[in-house]
Amino acid sequence: MNGKVLVVDDEQSMCELIDTDLRLRGMESSWCTSANDALRTVQEQEFDVVLTDVRMPGTDGLQLCRQITDNRPDIPVVVMTAFGSLETAVAAIRAGAYDFVTKPIEMDLLALTIERACKHSRLQQQVQVLSEAVQRTGRFGEMLGDSQVMHGLYDQLARIADSEASVLITGESGTGKELVARSIHQKSRRVEKPFVAVNCAALSETLLESELFGHSKGAFTDARTERKGLFLEAEGGTLLLDEMGEMPMAMQVKLLRALEENRVRPVGSDKEIPFDVRILTATNRDLESAVEENRFREDLYYRINVIQVELPPLRSRGMDVLLLSQHYVEQFAERAKKEIVGISEQAAEKLLSYSWPGNIRELRNIMERAVALTRFDKIAVEDLPEKIRNYQSSQVFIGGADPMELVSMEEVERRYILHVLDTVDQNKTLAARVLGLDRKTLYRKLKQYGVDND
Numbered sequence: 001m002n003g004k005v006l007v008v009d010d011e012q013s014m015c016e017l018i019d020t021d022l023r024l025r026g027m028e029s030s031w032c033t034s035a036n037d038a039l040r041t042v043q044e045q046e047f048d049v050v051l052t053d054v055r056m057p058g059t060d061g062l063q064l065c066r067q068i069t070d071n072r073p074d075i076p077v078v079v080m081t082a083f084g085s086l087e088t089a090v091a092a093i094r095a096g097a098y099d100f101v102t103k104p105i106e107m108d109l110l111a112l113t114i115e116r117a118c119k120h121s122r123l124q125q126q127v128q129v130l131s132e133a134v135q136r137t138g139r140f141g142e143m144l145g146d147s148q149v150m151h152g153l154y155d156q157l158a159r160i161a162d163s164e165a166s167v168l169i170t171g172e173s174g175t176g177k178e179l180v181a182r183s184i185h186q187k188s189r190r191v192e193k194p195f196v197a198v199n200c201a202a203l204s205e206t207l208l209e210s211e212l213f214g215h216s217k218g219a220f221t222d223a224r225t226e227r228k229g230l231f232l233e234a235e236g237g238t239l240l241l242d243e244m245g246e247m248p249m250a251m252q253v254k255l256l257r258a259l260e261e262n263r264v265r266p267v268g269s270d271k272e273i274p275f276d277v278r279i280l281t282a283t284n285r286d287l288e289s290a291v292e293e294n295r296f297r298e299d300l301y302y303r304i305n306v307i308q309v310e311l312p313p314l315r316s317r318g319m320d321v322l323l324l325s326q327h328y329v330e331q332f333a334e335r336a337k338k339e340i341v342g343i344s345e346q347a348a349e350k351l352l353s354y355s356w357p358g359n360i361r362e363l364r365n366i367m368e369r370a371v372a373l374t375r376f377d378k379i380a381v382e383d384l385p386e387k388i389r390n391y392q393s394s395q396v397f398i399g400g401a402d403p404m405e406l407v408s409m410e411e412v413e414r415r416y417i418l419h420v421l422d423t424v425d426q427n428k429t430l431a432a433r434v435l436g437l438d439r440k441t442l443y444r445k446l447k448q449y450g451v452d453n454d
Contacts, residue, residue: 003118006045007031008038008052008064009080018051021107022114035059039067047075049098049117051110054081054088062095069096076117080105141183143176144327145320149312156309161187166259166304168244169282171311172425174361177282178242180311185238190278193237196230201246208251213258215267231264231275238278244304245285245296256300279304286427289439314356314363321351324360328367329379340371343379350381354391357425414449417442421451 005027007018015031022029030045032038035056042050050068054061065077076098081088092100098117101110140154160167161184169177178197185195203211214229230239241247247255258264259279263272281304290296314321325343333340343351347370356362370383381389417435424430432442 002026002028003048003114003121004028004046005030005114005118006038006041006047006050008033008035008050008056008061010034010053010056014053018105018107018110022111025111027114035061035064035067038064042068042072042075048121049114050075050077051114052077052079054079054092062091065092065095065097074121076120078113078117141186142179143183144324145317146323147312147317147320149317150320153309153312157184158187160184160307160309162189163307164278165306166279166281168287168305168308169280169311170287170308171284172313172357172359172427173284174359175311175313176360177284177311178240180309181238181240181242181280181282184280185278188238188278190237194234195238195240196234197240197242198230199242201243205248205251208247209254210267212255213264213266216269227266228273229264229266231258231277232273234275234277236276238280241279241281241304243283244281245283245287245290249295249297252297252300256297256303259300259303284425286429288429292439314359315354319352321356321363322348324363325351325367325379328364329371332368332371336371338371338374339377340374340379341377344376344381346381347379347384350384350388350391354388414445417445418449418451421446 005022007015007022007029008031009015009018010033012031012033015033019029019031030041030047032041035052036059038050038052050064052061052064056064059067061079061081065079068075068077073096077096079092079095079097079100080103081092081100082103089100098120099113101113140157143150143154157180167181167184169180171177181197182195185191198208198211200208210227210229212230214227214232217224217226241255261272262276263274265272287296287301287305291298291301314324322343325348329340329342351363358365366385366388367379369385370379374380374383376383417431420434421428421431424434428439428442428446432439435442437445
């Protein structure tokens with residue numbers, strides 16, 4: 001056992017008896033013979049647990065318990081009483097006591113009670129530290145993270161937020177591209193105006209045109225009323241075109257014309273309407289490769305890519321995984337009315353070692369599941385999905401000690417290039433950057449390996 005205990009009893013002999021026993025069990029112990037001395041001592045020193053008698057002259061143990069829990073709620077109080085009635089136990093709990101024991105004291109039982117209280121105290125301290133870290137950690141708008149790569153992102157976003165330039169937000173699926181767009185809007189001069197987002201992959205070309213530009217009454221079968229479209233709904237504010245890489249080529253032409261002229265023509269109308277909107281776009285696709293392969297218009301690409309913001313994957317953000325996990329645990333525990341305070345060390349190790357292919361969206365889903373399933377006050381390893389519990393980091397194996405297993409430099413290069421490509425979700429532009437190659441060289445090597453460049 002370890003921990004620091006303050007014993008409070010008006011009988012000095014009882015204080016000395018408990019003090020001696022606790023020290024023999026490996027704990028630090030101090031004692032006082034009055035509640036007033038105990039309050040003063042708690043203010044001057046740090047303790048894991050306060051153990052107090054109920055019946056004392058002047059301020060009794062229950063009053064002391066209330067004062068400590070009011071001023072130092074992080075210190076659990078265990079109450080001792082010779083009057084082991086139900087009324088006394090209820091009064092102690094109502095006063096904020098962590099637990100109670102009855103006299104005559106059974107020292108082994110007392111030691112177990114104090115050990116549990118010490119663990120509770122340390123857990124409260126750890127939760128407080130992590131919660132404070134979540135509160136004081138680096139933020140930009142609604143974004144959360146304290147890693148070096150995130151601070152670099154915050155700096156970039158702060159510099160472009162007040163600009164009117166178009167921004168292309170890139171990154172793997174689940175990295176929070178819409179959250180970044182909202183944060184840019186919140187920090188911009190347009191914050192009092194609407195923020196509107198549309199998923200370009202969720203609608204057909206005809207529906208997308210009507211959604212963006214609006215339509216006049218009778219423009220098509222279901223057009224019973226006039227609709228002004230998202231460009232005009234976002235007037236004065238910000239419009240996010242998400243999943244930009246999925247937009248049909250024909251629609252790309254119409255969008256480019258609208259962006260160049262700052263006017264939209266509703267479907268079925270012969271009038272053009274001016275708009276004042278800042279355009280943000282987002283994609284998890286490699287648009288540079290799509291341009292080279294004639295799957296995305298080059299002129300539109302340069303029109304929307306005045307400034308590019310590249311979001312880091314969660315696996316490259318280090319301890320941000322735990323900060324975000326704690327944030328989601330607190331959020332979902334409050335919603336579920338469950339007393340869950342954090343994550344166990346073993347679960348934290350599993351979360352840090354996992355590769356997070358689904359990024360923050362996947363982490364949020366897993367924390368919501370864990371909060372719903374756990375039976376403890378901390379998320380345990382068994383509350384995590386099997387894929388995380390049994391995860392083993394993939395490595396590029398290039399051979400062992402057996403000469404027959406050794407491979408050529410050409411084969412090492414092939415395996416590593418394909419490994420990098422898998423790691424960056426087939427984003428060839430990013431893979432070329434990681435590998436230190438230009439994209440034409442990467443394409444040539446992939447062709448040699450028989451990999452389809454489409």
